[in-house]
Amino acid sequence: MVRRLFLAIAAILATAPAAAEPQVDPLKSPVWSDLAKKVFGEAPYVFDDAVKVSVPHVVENQAQAPIIADARGLADVKRLIVFSDLNPIQLAIALEPQAAAPFVGMRLKVEQSTPIRAAALTADGTWHVGGVYLEAAGGGCTSPAAARSVANWWDTLGEAQGRVWPAADGYSRVRFRIRHPMDTGLAKDNTPAYFIESIDLKSESGSVLATLKTFEPVGEDPTITLLVKLPPNETAISIDGRDNNGQIYRANIPTPRTDATSRQPS
Amino acid sequence: MNGARPPRTFDRRSLLKVSAAAAYLALLPRAEELAAAPLNYELKPTKLEDGIWMIPGAQDAITMANGGAIANISILDTDAGAIIVDTGPSRRFGEALVKLARELTGKDVARVYNTHFHPDHVFGNQAFDAKVIAAPQGVIDGLKVAGEGFADSMYLIAGDWMRGTEVVLPGVALTSDVEDFGNRRIRPMAMRGHTESDLVLFEENSGLMFAGDLVFLDRAPTTPHADIERWRISLANLGGIPHNRLVPGHGPVEEGDRGIAQTRAWIELIDAMIKDAFERGLDINEAIGLDLPEWTQKIAVARYEYERSVMHLYPVLEAERLPKLNNKS
Secondary structure, three states: OHHHHHHHHHHHOOOOOOOOOOOOOOOOOOOHHHHHHHHHOOOOEEEOOOOEEEOOOOEOOOOOEEEEEEOOOOOOEEEEEEEEOOOOOOEEEEEEOOOEEEEEEEEEOOOOOEEEEEEEEEOOOOEEEEEEEEOEOOOOOOOOOHHHHOOOHHHHOOOEEEEEEOOOOOOEEEEEEEOOOOEOOOOOOOOOOEOEEEEEEEEOOOOEEEEEEEOOOEOOOOEEEEEEOOOOOOOEEEEEEEEOOOOEEEEEEEOOOOOHHHHOOO | OOOOOOOHHHOHHHHHHHHHHHHOHHHOOOHHHHHHOOOOOOOOOEEEEOOEEEEOOOOOOOOOOOOOOOOOEEEEEEOOEEEEEOOOOOHHHHHHHHHHHHHHHOOOEEEEEOOOOOHHHHOOHHHOOHHHEEEOHHHHHHHHHHHHHHHHHHHHHHHHHHOOOOOOOOOEEOOOOOEEOOOOEEEEEEEOOOOOOEEEEEEOOOOEEEEEEEEEOOEOOOOOOOOHHHHHHHHHHHHOOOOOEEEEEEOOOEOOOHHHHHHHHHHHHHHHHHHHHHHOOOOHHHHHOOOOOHHHHHOEOHHHHHHHHHHHHHHHHHHHHOOEOOEEO
8 A cells, every 4th residue: 555655656756856945834734744755755845825725614524525726826737736644645636737727626535634735846847835724523534435335336336427617718617527436445344445546538539638646535436627728629528537456437528519508518 | 454443442533532632732731721621511591481491502613612502402391390302412411401400390301302313402312311312213213323423523523522422312203293291282293304304393382383403593504414305395384383482493582484484595595506506617615615695694604504515415416417428438
């Protein structure tokens, strides 16, 4: 588990520029200095209010805490990651916004109250870190998935739902939901880790819009919102996911027509 | 992780407390300061009429400051003994309630009702004999499933107020149309909407209607287990029952239908706002940020409860209303 996590973090690291000055964590997390080394290695990072994290004031469902990470205040973001200091598995999601805004809405399992961070890697090799403190009762990472109490959960595995909304600022909003237990491997029922680990979004003509790496802390039945730049006249966005057992999940989300009736779901 | 069960002394609740304590160590008062300030609920009953009192709940969220005492709790004096409507948020509250009922009525407790399974209404059950605690079967079933989870949350939010509190299920499943206590007769009515099972009590002698959390007044309704459509129907039914005054689950006792009307207006408002936000494509945190209309400013914890309701209702909309996609293989 730990080894895989390190590999995962290593895989998303930028090539390291010169070591940075130590930064004072505005959230005063007890693990920040170790965590920063683990996540950023030797790469420089700065705390930056341009990277915004939205969480609710109160979280009742610790297995589905809604999080929005938004780095649209920065230019040229290559990668946007979400992680939480005090979760047993810290890294939750990593977005490469090839033709998308550096923005992701998702649901996170939380094991206890913790800082929730978003970090955006800009083209100069610097990570820009934003975050908030999330109050939560906890237990989200060690509770069995709801699917595990359903005898035929397999029947709905991989079922996908989704919708695209046209937006005025050039980015279309896409939300999709894929049925998957997203087992952390830490649950009391001893179910091994079983989770979707990558989701690629492409336009119908094949151009890559965004690629996501997803990890165990992403909530069951991942429900993800992205802002993508669609080429003109595209009629669908394809999503192409894979879980850690090698199962492939593919679906097409139709795009609304761009004429006056475009507010209706297609 | 191995499969061995952790020892009982390290169950999840105590681990939660330890981890929460670790995170706040710097903020904690020292041990002697904690020991010097024993927590006591000061129950201040309001006399509704001869032989009937209500302990008004704080018009607030459950906090460390109020110890979870946010729901209205009622005591009725009858020939057969004291009747208690809901038991409050903790063992300590329940024990204070037993003492108060004895002082006010001079009698033993003949009957305790649980109007629904939420912790601010039933976690004082421990202070009573389970054999006198009555509720519809749905309330008992709900508490059986959710009680431990509620207890975890209550320990985290209300802390030491909860000390020693355990879930106690009602021992009597209510089925009768009327319960006779001599000078008072109670008509229990099983409804739904705020939760899967809501109990309304009408007392014939006084004409008082105890509506439980089907009615909130000047405090925003809560929706963690709500079925909005069922709630609408229950409010319509409540409005059709003649009564002198209505005792809401939260808020002041009044004549007339202001509580019913305000509760209806609130659930219609949030239902419409949340569905509209979903259709516009907003994600949960964006929907949480929307402005509420001005009339809600007079309602306690309106924004807090609106945020909670978004989180309760949005996942249901997503599961039901996001168009299904044709999977490719």
